[in-house]
Amino acid sequence: MDTADYIIVGAGAAGCVLASRLTEDAGTEVLLLEAGGSDRGLLIAMPAAIPFVYQNKALNWGEQAGPEPWLDGLMIDEKRGRVVGGSTSINAMIFNRGNPRDFDGWRDQGLPGWGWGDVLPYFRKMETFAEGANETRGGDGPLQISRAPARHPLFDVYMRSGEQAGYPRPADHNSGEQEGMHIAQVLIGKGRRCSASDAYLKPAQNRRNLHLRTGAHVARILFRGDRAVGVELTNGETLMAGKEVIVAASTVGAAKLLLLSGVGPADELRQLGLPVVLDQPNVGRNLENHPGVNLQYAARREDTLVAELGLIGQARLGLEWLLFRRGLGASNFFEAGAFLKTHDGADYANLQLEFLPLARRVVNGKVKVFPGFQLWMDLSRPTSRGYVRLRSADPHAAPEIVFNHMQTEADRKDLIRSVRLARDLFSQPAWEGIRGEEVSPGASAQTDAEILDWAKRAIGTSYHPSGTCRMSASPADGVVDACGLVHGLSGLRIVCTAIMPRVTTGNLSAPTYMIAEKLADAIRGRAPFQSQGRPAAKEQ
Template structure:
């Protein structure tokens, strides 16, 4: 292909990139190119809500990253799935719709990021949202992103909510409402019983626009610079290397791993990291790849009395029935996300906000994406909401196809370790409530032999893993360690923004997908206001 020219180039068609490209092309005034390293979202399991269990290990739609050995997790490598397909991780995630809480965003503003307080970002959450319950001052009804109540519930999930209330937590019908603390059913990003990924929400209606070009299987190899201005992108499709130029801006939306990776292979990042990887330094920016953090999850498991999804989906005859029900009515167990019931709680009474989150899942397995247990069981995951531990992401070479070195450094602070222990104790306390007695046979993991703080911590080190919320590697701020300013423009360069989870100064208190979509909406709004 000849050299291509556009007004805007968006790199990455994920949770943030999809809304950026869709909104930039909405008026028809601007010529927009959207580059996606993965393929089209045609895999049928993408669109069935429970299909995340199938795509979890599928390299056709998943980057399948691993961390370096984690010192506080017994030197284990931790699996990090990331979407490699239209919709990015929103096409393979657990569908849970959580925004975070007002103090998350107010803290961003307190760090000096003008325009990112809760009052500032709320309009963009509302703009994105098609809320099943209707519009109000906190929720939107006319947005592209379907947000729906869980349609599949069981007596066991109802009992779990009752048990959490016995343990002292209030019932909460809306975790994205006026308070997050409490227990209740999660809402999911679905519409009509099917996954509503960012691609389905934003790109499907936008594809008919003549001014939007979407190129899949396009691995962005390098940002093109002229002095201190980014003017385009070099990308590869198979064996062909092509060049696209941007008259206005390149907006990188690759996520917390791929965005800093692309900047670094382009010569933008910490000088010592780039030189070690054999990359010529074009713009020494120390914060690129720093401030990496993630929610660490620890999974408790239980044998149950009666029937759980281990039975419903564990036998082929039952799977056939569930599949037929879903095909005919878009209801039933195939509509569940990666958590049916949620719990947000404070581990210390002096805290103003919840510091842990739980996901109740009505099945159990030794490892996500593999066979369910042959006995009735359920799982409760627990993660710290606001980890203090910070890590790094560094390229190993100039080759963009080589996975970077990922070091999240989980549980390296005393607060993180104490919070994990307290969270696991609360998980057990809920399981011991009277409401669950008719359904609970035994705790299989960690098991009743685990009693002391040291034993709980050792259990977390043995089984702790990512809950797939990496953020922070192109942090927003004004200080020398920041990568982008509050307009999401990369410090010291022209023509380049980053918009995705990597710009979060601190991770939101909950699942990150909704906040990434909000970031995409806000980025497009800022870019359009400057292009007017």
């Protein structure tokens, strides 16, 4: 297959949705290109195997961000799936739509059709929620969404400590009222990871008009004048698109491919010897991520999940999952969290928490667990901005990624407040008799300066980069319009996290699916769903 109506670059969340929806029209030929290989295998399917797929170099692009100028040159690992299903085949499977005000903010930036009421019908369309359909949740979509069982006693302790600290507990944090403590919702169905490949691609794979190619690394987009007409692979092969080239290659991948194709800041492209198709200085800019740190406490082995992960426990975990698709093997372990404000002046939740009933550290590149518990906390709406740039014109070379984490005083203050908020959570009566010594950052970090000094060495990310090809009403402010079409070009569309005008509050897989569902309708010439009002969620 060397020609199609649509060529889609990247078989991640957005690419799989588009391939499935566009080929519902029998007369539409779609060629889906994935640089990685097959997603078949038990490690990907088994939710508890997250640490192994994270560390599998064959499933990952192996990129790093940095040196980070505001973190004393820190280098940060950045996970990005290089496999069918993309990052949905290696991520933690946490399902968070984002805050309604995130999307209202997109709309208010001059992007009609992207407010919460506009996108809610697409969130409903894409899911089957295990607790049933209602005015905010879907009941017959491809994605299997369930509430984590959270059976370990420490999850209950964590939830009670939040209530003791005065935080609310919304009945469904994905139905409009996000702020407060919650049991996580996960992309797990019948004990298996529910990836984009499982939900969208495999049910459509027998359609004659859908063609998937793995190991297809795109070197550049081909243009005839200002129109995208195809792509060239790194092996020199040329593939042609009759209607559009659609880039669904992630925030980093989309920016890199546009730059390699001559779409970006003209001066930077010329310095690398790349011909300029379109001088667009916004390509690769506006990079956001969710920076965060882990607060860790020691605890008795018998009080933590580590007690169930000895040799016998691991054997039981694997056998029970293999035979019945249940037990710890069917868990992602991140089964409780929260969305909270770091200070009273925040207009809505700007901090995400994820609780683990064990503690982990990386030793010689491998994740090791120890008796304790930990809380990951990331800044959900940071004010620092970074960039993606090319290091060379070689499509095999990793790009330069710099997040500029902690560039702004606001972010530094919020991170310090986050540590103090988490410490207050663990000081509640629910933890008496369980909480041991603070392992990280440790009791010696008390002043703002001491906490910030520790954070500069400890910061990581939630692997939520966005914004390098952001949507905007004008090419002066972004790269694509409200339908994902690149300003100033034709036949070229971007559909992935790269087009988010502002990062959402929470994990990015859910809004990425939504974006692809919505833009699939636009590509097919279908009218968007009618805007739906925002129902109030009930407190429990």
